[in-house]
Amino acid sequence: MLSEVNYGKLAEEISSCLNRESVANEVKLCKDRAYETGICVDIFIKPSEDSSIKRIKSGLKNIFNVSNIKIYAAKDAECADKTACFEKYIIRVKGKSAGMLRFNRVYSGYITIIIDDFGNSLDYFYLVEKIKEPINCAVLPHLRYSEESAVKLHSMGFEVMLHCPMEPESKAIDAGKGMLFCGMDRREAEKLLKKNIDSVPFCAGINNHMGSKVCASKELVETVLKQADRAGLFFVDSLTSGNSVMSQVAEEVGCAFMERDIFLDNIKEDEAIKSSFEDLIKLSKKNGKAVAIGHYREQTLRILISYLDVIKYNNLKIVPASQMVNIKVEK
Numbered sequence: 001m002l003s004e005v006n007y008g009k010l011a012e013e014i015s016s017c018l019n020r021e022s023v024a025n026e027v028k029l030c031k032d033r034a035y036e037t038g039i040c041v042d043i044f045i046k047p048s049e050d051s052s053i054k055r056i057k058s059g060l061k062n063i064f065n066v067s068n069i070k071i072y073a074a075k076d077a078e079c080a081d082k083t084a085c086f087e088k089y090i091i092r093v094k095g096k097s098a099g100m101l102r103f104n105r106v107y108s109g110y111i112t113i114i115i116d117d118f119g120n121s122l123d124y125f126y127l128v129e130k131i132k133e134p135i136n137c138a139v140l141p142h143l144r145y146s147e148e149s150a151v152k153l154h155s156m157g158f159e160v161m162l163h164c165p166m167e168p169e170s171k172a173i174d175a176g177k178g179m180l181f182c183g184m185d186r187r188e189a190e191k192l193l194k195k196n197i198d199s200v201p202f203c204a205g206i207n208n209h210m211g212s213k214v215c216a217s218k219e220l221v222e223t224v225l226k227q228a229d230r231a232g233l234f235f236v237d238s239l240t241s242g243n244s245v246m247s248q249v250a251e252e253v254g255c256a257f258m259e260r261d262i263f264l265d266n267i268k269e270d271e272a273i274k275s276s277f278e279d280l281i282k283l284s285k286k287n288g289k290a291v292a293i294g295h296y297r298e299q300t301l302r303i304l305i306s307y308l309d310v311i312k313y314n315n316l317k318i319v320p321a322s323q324m325v326n327i328k329v330e331k
Contacts (some may be wrong), residue, residue: 166211
């Protein structure tokens with residue numbers, strides 16, 4: 001009989017196994033109507049504990065064998081409660097499906113990294129190719145390599161954004177082709193923004209290039225965010241100005257929106273950029289999430305690559321901006 005299995009004792013044995021490996025000791029036995037006994041074993045593992053996974057699985061197999069339970073890899077099996085897990089196994093008792101064993105990730109926080117200013121050249125794509133995490137790549141419109149960069153980045157699996165030029169406070173600074181500026185009427189602004197979006201294939205969202213003056217203009221901001229929302233795009237305020245009204249207007253409009261927390265490379269020195277990455281890690285751990293912006297420069301990309309493992313072993317997860325806008329954390 002399947003009911004002969006003492007699942008409470010089984011949970012204790014699994015917990016003891018995890019204790020011996022000093023990993024995240026959280027085991028849940030929950031009901032799952034997809035199986036006869038309704039048993040599902042969830043084990044939560046931090047990314048920094050990956051080196052222990054092989055030993056954990058070996059120990060668990062011994063526990064299941066002693067309890068006359070067999071487990072079989074079930075890569076394509078669907079979890080009834082849609083739980084995301086990186087490994088799962090069907091639990092069988094006397095040949096009958098009795099539940100599922102699932103390895104889940106547990107993170108200390110989430111990070112989004114946006115790299116701005118793609119479109120001017122393809123010089124640093126040899127570095128971008130080394131990035132195996134879902135960063136965002138923001139492409140300037142109407143440049144020689146804008147379209148090619150966007151297509152190439154999308155094919156590499158990165159989420160592409162429009163890095164939309166907007167008028168800054170200083171008249172001495174030119175934000176570039178496709179710049180939205182204060183004084184444009186609504187239709188003119190909408191037409192230009194659409195041209196900018198269309199010039200960047202696979203555009204999933206927008207952030208502002210400069211724009212300290214525009215971001216303080218409620219009327220123009222409302223036009224931009226309404227159009228982004230209609231197009232199904234999120235918006236990230238680079239926060240180039242303390243006078244930005246984007247957050248307030250985004251809430252009124254209902255546009256998917258978030259703000260930049262840290263600039264990674266305002267100071268173009270290795271130690272300063274590394275310090276910014278350290279601040280990013282600390283902020284994500286403290287607040288549960290953090291958004292950083294850097295630039296398409298050899299120096300920034302090289303240091304970013306060196307920090308990917310550091311981020312992982314701080315039990316943080318890099319997620320694309322389209323996911324981050326929907327992540328809610330308790331404060």
